[in-house]
Amino acid sequence: MSTSATVAAIPSSPSAASDVLLYTTLEAESPNNTNPNDHNTIDPSYNYPIWIPWAICGVLFFVIFIITSIAVCLFQDRREKSFIALVTSIVGISLVVFSIFVVPVDIFNVSQTFDPKENSLVIKILYYSIYLILLIFGSVIIPFAYFWYEEDPKLGENEDDDDKLFHTIKFTLFTFIAGILIIIMGLVMSAISGTVADKNSVTDWLKQLVDVEHFGDRAIRFIVGCLAVVGCFGFNIYTAYGLSALPIGLMKRKYLTYKDENVVDRRADEVDEEIDLLQKKYRMKGTSMNREDQKKYDRLRQEKTELENTSIRIERSKKSIIAKLEPCMYPFKLLIGFGILVVIIFLLISLLINLIYRTVTSKCGIACGFVTEENCYFNPLDLLLTYSSIIFPIDYIILALIICLFIWASMVSLSTIGLRFLCVKLYKLKVRSTVPQGLLTSGIFLMFIMLATSFMLPSFAPVYTTFGSQKYQDSTGAWKQCALAAFNFTEHKLSQNVNSVTIGVPVFSIIFYFENWLFVLCFIIGFIVSIFKKPASFEEADTYDHDEEIMKRPLRGRSYKEYATSSTRSSMSLNSYNAIN
Known part of the structure; x- marks a missing residue:
């Protein structure tokens, strides 16, 4: 056949x-003239x-x-x-x-x-x-x-x-x-x-x-x-x-950026100094800020808020359960x-x-x-x-x-x-x-x-x-895998x-x-x-990355002394602590 x-x-x-429309036909020749469907x-x-x-x-x-x-x-x-x-x-x-x-x-x-x-x-x-x-x-x-x-x-x-x-x-x-x-x-x-x-x-x-x-x-x-x-x-x-x-x-492997904490702290001190200089400058003059200095002041205030949030993320990541289990989970x-x-x-x-x-x-x-x-x-x-x-x-x-x-x-x-x-x-x-x-x-x-x-x-x-x-x-x-040549398939x-x-x-x-x-x-x-991209740190992967959420609930239940001690920044004030909590 x-x-x-x-x-x-x-x-x-x-x-x-x-x-x-695609169609398929099966032509079979047999000495007994059998129906092709018998074998299909x-x-x-x-x-x-x-x-x-x-x-x-x-x-x-x-x-x-x-x-x-x-x-x-x-x-x-x-x-x-x-x-x-x-x-x-x-x-x-x-x-x-x-x-x-x-x-x-x-x-x-x-x-x-x-x-x-x-x-x-x-x-x-x-x-x-x-x-x-x-x-x-x-x-x-x-x-x-x-x-x-x-x-x-x-x-x-x-x-x-x-x-x-x-x-x-x-x-x-x-x-x-x-x-x-x-x-x-x-x-x-x-x-x-x-x-x-x-x-x-x-x-x-x-x-x-x-x-x-x-x-x-x-x-x-x-x-x-x-x-x-x-x-x-x-x-x-x-x-x-x-x-x-x-x-x-x-x-x-995710990493803990302890070194970044020092960089954040140093930059935060620099921003505080620049803000103090601007405030003293116009306090002595007794006038309001001009447009250029006002833009600079607003930019510094925004940067200060971002630095505070980053510092809080780092502090949270140190006490994160996921961060502590990471060495065991990594293999x-x-x-x-x-x-x-x-x-x-x-x-x-x-x-x-x-x-x-x-x-x-x-x-x-x-x-x-x-x-x-x-x-x-x-x-x-x-x-x-x-x-x-x-x-x-x-x-x-x-x-x-x-x-x-x-x-x-x-x-x-x-x-x-x-x-x-x-x-x-x-x-x-x-x-x-x-x-x-x-x-x-x-x-x-x-x-x-x-x-x-x-x-x-x-x-x-x-x-x-x-x-x-x-x-x-x-x-x-x-028996063979179905193909378009097959006569009977669904x-x-x-x-x-x-x-x-x-x-x-x-x-x-x-x-x-x-x-x-x-x-x-x-x-x-x-x-x-993905290969060359820097792996995310724990503070970057923190689900509470919304600035307002972090500012509201960073480390509830801690005293200001504990909070200030955990951050090496001397510029952290009681007002910042009260605003956060």
Whole structure:
């Protein structure tokens, strides 16, 4: 028996690619004229009840919700609290994280259940429902909570609640309408090059625009693609840097800057002397300061406050429990950091192999974003996940750990870099110091990053995320890993979503391809920066780095004599102590 597989070639132009669907045909010749399906079935070795993926889904959502609630409550500012912002952040971030953890469940459904087609439609609806909920959260609910808190942080204390509600709804509608207009403009631009039976028929053009025949799949693909493209920028900046900074940060040893304390003390004395000179100068004259001296005086006062805060951080770090346990914890942190670094390099090599393979074997080139219909069988991550699927559920645990690593790296990067837009720092993400606006903004950032992560997973392990551990029986009776040449296989809904976006709107495929290379470049740059970056000291890593918080509660319960003795600065006065406590 001889078997040949023919895969439709991908068109060379983006306009043609948007109207063509990939298909596979299996032509088998047999002397007995047997049906090719007889030797092309799913490997029945691992069949599990159909309720297992849904049980996993429910447990995952419950666990994610609990962990997210604890994390958000831990990060929120102790002095500025908002119930609306807290609940919105918990629900929004839980949905964001859950959306990425649906991927292992999707793969489990296709690879291990007895009849995956029974769950396929439900999982597709689940994906679309998550996308819709995230869109509503990102464009309506989170902006509403953000503007509500901006109007009046102290809820319930203002009598003009109607005016506050009116302004909040006004700004929220403005954000929502702006997003809708951008999506409509993109849909119109993407449909201009399309072909319609009657060019003069507005009705036919509108039907093509929203893809009425397929229940609006074109519009959904475009919206999800736009959100994923925006998320790719956050994925490249935050996740790429986090993956490079996370292991290096664990392996670097934090240090106590006792020498810096003397430098701070000397500079504080110099600032006090300069302030005294300015005050004596104008006290003797009996006049007010001129503009230049007033600016200098204000600058010196601000520097003095910063030096006092730095001195307090150093004093706190000396008595920190973490600082005392650091020598014992460092060997374990070094081992964990090295292990994470090996895993990250392994993932990066898999991504590079896939990108190079696509570039070499793609028949359509840059016109379709180097899409290829051939499987890369020497991708290390693909091989690991495929062979580990022999023993259930090792492959799903590995995939879940990879997703957790991406989330952890993104959180570390958000905490280190801060919430920024066009290099402008909006808010900081610190334990017990994140304002409600920062929590809401971090929810939007994570929303885009996790959506981009789901679109990036097929780039790391394309075969496994498309076919899972499915196998088919060839003409010789041997079981092989599923490929496009296989006649009978079920594609994961994640892979279907990504392929429908990239093939249906080819410009997205081009963007995602170059975004993958940009991710590699950002990782390399972040890795070099992390190596040469000075490790954070304990006072720099102090969670109470908010100046006002430090000034209010640096060392409660200590006497002024103890406080003055702990700091060698003779300029520390009783007034400073009273102001601090």
